[in-house]
Amino acid sequence: MTEDTAAPPAGFAAVRDxxxxxxxxxxxxxxxLRTATAGLAARLDFTLDDIEDLRIGVDEACAMLxxxxxxxxxxxxxxELTDTGMRISVSVLSADGRLPERDTFAWTVLSALAGDVDAxxxxxxxxxxxxxxxxxxxxxx
Amino acid sequence: MQKLGLATQAHGGTATVQVVGEVDIATAADLxxxxxxxxxxxxxxxxxxxxxxxxxxxxxxxxxxEVHKECKEQSGHLALAGxxxxxxxxxxxxxxxxxxxxxxxxxxxxxxxxxxxxLPAEAEETSQLN
Numbered sequence: 683m684t685e686d687t688a689a690p691p692a693g694f695a696a697v698r699d700x701x702x703x704x705x706x707x708x709x710x711x712x713x714x715l716r717t718a719t720a721g722l723a724a725r726l727d728f729t730l731d732d733i734e735d736l737r738i739g740v741d742e743a744c745a746m747l748x749x750x751x752x753x754x755x756x757x758x759x760x761x762e763l764t765d766t767g768m769r770i771s772v773s774v775l776s777a778d779g780r781l782p783e784r785d786t787f788a789w790t791v792l793s794a795l796a797g798d799v800d801a802x803x804x805x806x807x808x809x810x811x812x813x814x815x816x817x818x819x820x821x822x823x
Numbered sequence: 824m825q826k827l828g829l830a831t832q833a834h835g836g837t838a839t840v841q842v843v844g845e846v847d848i849a850t851a852a853d854l855x856x857x858x859x860x861x862x863x864x865x866x867x868x869x870x871x872x873x874x875x876x877x878x879x880x881x882x883x884x885x886x887x888x889e890v891h892k893e894c895k896e897q898s899g900h901l902a903l904a905g906x907x908x909x910x911x912x913x914x915x916x917x918x919x920x921x922x923x924x925x926x927x928x929x930x931x932x933x934x935x936x937x938x939x940x941x942l943p944a945e946a947e948e949t950s951q952l953n
Binding site for chain 1 (some may be wrong): 849882884885933
């Protein structure tokens with residue numbers, strides 16, 4: 683697993699704060715990614731409930747992608763701080779670029795907890811799910 | 824690789840499976856196998872003790888649904904006990920709590936399943952009397 687951290691956040695909005703986690707596309711590593719997700723979200727002043735939701739969201743997104751990842755390839759998770767929250771893109775190389783089915787419990791859980799969710803496939807059959815979880819603004823409770 | 828802790832206890836005719844750890848795509852099959860083995864040995868009257876489950880995703884929920892269906896097919900009963908906040912949240916989110924009773928404690932869940940086990944027998948007695 684590799685982990686690259688950009689410059690630390692001196693001022694929230696001005697500095698791009700991004701972390702990339704790359705790991706084998708194997709289910710045994712999912713618990714590691716959940717822990718990394720919770721750690722990063724905690725750093726960004728998410729509430730405990732939101733941290734928990736992100737942990738589940740990332741888990742569901744990755745579990746869906748792992749089902750179609752090419753054997754021996756990696757799963758990549760990019761965490762990026764935005765003005766309003768955190769954007770997480772998880773992606774794998776697949777055989778056919780098929781998008782995750784949305785009539786599943788996994789998608790129900792993901793879309794209910796992870797904020798804005800989208801999925802797309804590139805020309806090289808890399809399938810990506812993007813989660814954008816908004817942080818509660820100060821004063822908005 | 825993380826593994827689930829799974830331990831089965833039988834109280835009278837109702838079996839309790841205690842699950843310890845995180846139920847995800849890597850461990851859900853272990854839970855399914857353990858519950859199937861418990862049902863073969865003790866029958867379809869089952870309590871799943873979720874008190875020490877720190878995390879559950881839709882792979883775990885799918886197992887709970889399968890087990891619930893299997894218990895019903897065999898005229899048995901499933902109850903869930905003591906889910907932590909995260910687990911209770913996803914159970915509610917997909918509406919599983921409308922189909923499977925969720926109890927605060929294992930003792931309450933066992934009592935509820937015991938009641939279901941006794942009732943069909945009583946019903947049969949009543950029908951014989953009539």
